[in-house]
Amino acid sequence: MNLMKIYLYILLFVSSFGFAQTGSISGKITGGRDAIPSVNVILSPLGTTTVADADGNYSFKNIPNGSYEIIFSAIGVKTTRKKVTVNSATPVTLNIALQEDSQALDEVVITGTMKEVSRSESSIPVEIITPKLFKKNPTPSLFEAVGMINGVQPQLNCNVCNTGDIHINGMEGPYTMILIDGMPIVSSLSTVYGLSGIPNSIVERIEVVKGPASSLYGSEAMGGIINVITKTPYKAPVVSADYFLTSWGEQSLDAAVKLKAGKATSLLGVNYFNYNVKADKNNDNFTDVTQQNRISIFNKWSFDRKDNRIFSLAGRYVYEDRWGGELNWTKQWRGSDSIYGESIYTRRAELIGLYQLPTTERIFTQFSYNWHDQNSYYGDTPYMATQQVGFIQTYWDKQFGDNHTFLLGAAMRYTVYDDNTPATANPDLSNEPQVTPLPGLFIQDEWAINSKHKVLGGYRFDYDKNHGGVHSPRVAYKFSPNMHNTFRASFGTGFRVVNLFTEDHAALTGARDVIIAEALNPERTYNGNLNYVLKVPTQYFVLGMDVTGFYSYFTNKIVGDFDTDPTKIIYDNLNGHAISQGVSVNTDLQFNFPLKLMAGISYMDVFQKEERAGGGVDKIQQLHAPKWSGNFIGTYTFNKNYSVDVTGNWYGPMRLPILPNDYRPEYSPWFCVANIQFTKKFDYGLEIYGGMKNVFDFVPKYALMRPFDPFNKTADDPVANPNGYTFDTTYNYASLQGRRMFLGVRYNFF
Incomplete structure (x- = not known):
């Protein structure tokens, strides 16, 4: 015991x-x-x-x-x-x-629901690009910067004037709505130039929603949305500046200053870009890149109000002089048929405002106005156009109980368009500008069933004088079984009230009557998306993965018939349909040592099916829509604030516009445009950076057709030109700029 x-x-x-x-x-x-x-x-x-x-x-x-x-x-x-x-x-x-990550994957977003929500809580998948991200490959305009987003493709459409548009999931530019602070500032005529000249210094982030969002934003949002969110002045640095130049002679200056005036805070930004070097690396006697001289001034004001109510007002003015053409072209040859040049003068003014009404309810009014004037010559063909767009909408943001977030609003968009072509002329050749009022109503409810399940429903009704009433519903569902997994499913419809008057009319000769078929219907799309987000934190790294499958079915595509009657342009709906389908995968890998990797890959199949008059169906692959594409970003930070960034985009074969009996291949080759940048950060907000763009020196093998005869003066000679080729500028799939060095300096003072 x-x-x-x-x-x-x-x-x-x-x-x-x-x-x-x-x-x-x-x-x-x-x-x-x-x-x-x-x-x-x-x-x-x-x-x-x-x-x-x-x-x-x-x-x-x-x-x-x-x-x-x-x-x-x-x-x-x-x-x-x-x-x-x-x-x-x-x-x-x-x-x-803990400090915020410059490549955060859970920022606040507004584009998917017109309300500020955490990205992880949004029922609609939203992709984000921040200034810190696109500074890893400095660009002189946001048109190039958005190419860092997987599935978003800035596409140059002309090898001479270098105009372009932005494709989302392979769909052409007119199907992408571009917003500034939620306002449809950039559309129709201005889409080509709208993203050029937005000062990077005033951009807080860029949000991208793929698939139709017409239930909230109306016409043009049938392919996707790019929303440029500008900085709130009181959050901006007191002074910021960014200047870089390249070995090709490009110079870009981006600067902003914050000012305080009583109860108001102002952010004044300026962007200046100049390129005045006549490079001709492919020896075709044409400039490889357009000469550009552009200045953009932006000013945004935020006002302190009682109970923290919101009132902001912003304005922007852009002037650009760009030209491309034969190396010996000067402005004295503008509009002549002696020496070929494409010269475009652009003037643009914008006004944007947001005002929260002084009521107990959260009621907001947004308004915008833009004026766009274009004075251009394409060789000896003039194209003079002016467009004005006024927009106003009011919406009520209401929380019902703990689970319902409600949105109800009304909008009015008013467009006036005029140009010098027969398209805006009466049969007696008198001028008749196009006037398009487009009123709409929208409603949305987001129901948080519990912490794991959320449902969003939305509906919009618009009325167009040509198309009548247009209905656009959508529904979305989000399921988060835990903090590491999120599933989203959405279905919606989109529509586009087509602006029939575009730059295509600059190619017309003689008087033509514009005929709109009686039963002309608005273009429609039916879209479904499945999205899965995975977050895996471990002892050694944090892995993020975002997988999206998409399917869009387009009907009633409006096309112009120029051939049936040479005195008319007959607009009618396509007798068939188009499809955009595919899968997109994005990954983000952040190690516990200073290495960060991001990569994306997209597979898409975009085509159009048209029924033949005599029976049968023709399948036509979409131009400039590669089936495979992707991007990559890698950053490593060394001691003493040194870092290196490797960025790039790669593309698979895409179908290109060719002429009959063309010797140029119908499909482009696989290619990659990669860049590298080295950065040194000093105290007090100073950075010096430099590197190389297009490291592999990729440029297209073929560009212009018959550059020696741009006015087609000898095109009809059967001996000298047996195939009947004509001067062609549209065969393009990548920039003609090869490898180039760059050096820059940034400064931010808070």
Whole structure:
């Protein structure tokens, strides 16, 4: 019995000694003043993991005495590591403030629902590009910057004037709606030039929604939306500047300053781009890149109001002089048929406003106006056009209970368009500008069934004088079984009230009557998306993956018949349909050492089926829509604030516009345009950067057809031109700019 007691005493002593050798770690995780919930906390080398609660608190208990490393990681913040020593005598308290990640995947977004929500909470998948991201490959305009988003393709459509549009999932530019602060500022005539000259210094982020969003934004949003969100003035740096130049002679200056005037804060930005070097690397006697001289001035004001109500007002003015053509062209030959040149003068003014009504309910009014004037000659063909667009909408943002977020609004868009072509002329050749009023109503409800399930329903009704009433419903569903997995499914319809008067009319000769078929219907699309987002935090890295499958069915495509009657342009709906379908995958890998990788790949099949008059169906692959494409971004940060960025885009074969009996291939080759940049950050907001664009020096093998006869003066000679070729500028799939160095400096003072 005594032996048993001794054994028990020894056991209790050993046990108490063991418990005495353990301790605890606890703390609170914040981001500035606010707590950050759901942060993954890993205790290394034990591998023990916990997740911070809703108030940012975390804890580990019964930790053996010793030295450890704690790893804090979450999507949207920088992964942070801290050393701690556990001692049984004193509990360890480690509070930490995490920094926002410059490549965060969980920013606030508004484009999908017209409301500010966390990206992870949005029922609609939204892709984001931030200034810190597109500065990894500095560009003189946002037109080029958006190419860093997988599935978004800036497409040059002319090898001489270098005009272009933006394709989303292979669909042409007119199917992409471009917004500035949610306003349809850039559309129709101005789409080609609208993203050029927006100062990068005033951009907070760019949001992209793929697929139709006409239930909220109306006409043109049937292929997707690009929304440029400008900075709130009081959040902007006091002074910011970015200047770079390239070995090809391009110069870009981007600067902004914040001003305070009483209860108002202003952000004044300017962008200047100049390129005046007549490069001709392919020896066809034509400029490889258009000469450009562009200045853009932007000013945005935010006003302090009672109860933090919102009132902002912004304006922008753009002037651009661009030309491309034969190397010996000067302005004295503008419009002549002696020396070929395409010269375009563009003037543009914009006004944007947002006002929250002084009521207890959240009621907002948005308004915008833009004036766009284009004075251009394409060889000896003049094209003079002016477009004015006024837009106003009011919406009520209401929360019903804890689960329903409601939106109800009305909008009015008024477009006036005029040009010098027969398309805007009466049969007696008198001028008749096109006037298009487009009123609409929209409603949306987002129902949070519980923490895992959310449903969104929306509907919009628009009335067009030519098409009548247009209905656009959509529905979306989001399922988040846990913080690491999110599933989204959406279905919607889109429409486009077509502006029949475009630059295509500049090619017309003689008087033509514009005939619109009586039963002309608006272009429609039916779209479905399935989206899966995976977030995997580990001890060594955080992996993010975003997979989207999409399918869009387009009907009633409006085409112009120029052949049936040479005195008429007959507009009618396509006798068939078009399809855009595919899969897009984006990955984001952030290691616990300073390496970050992002990559995307898209497969898409975009085509049109048209029924023949005599029976049968023709399948036509969409121009400039490669089945395979992708992008990549890699960043490594060294000690002493040195970093290197590798970026690039690659494309598979795409169908190109060719002439009959063309010797140029109908499909482009596989190609990749890669870039590298080195950056050194100094104190006080100064950065110096430099690198190389188009590292592999890829340029298209073929460009212009018959550049020696741009006015087709000898095109009808059967001996000299047996195939009947004509001067052609549209065969394009990549920039003609080859490898070039660049050097720049940035400065931000807060």
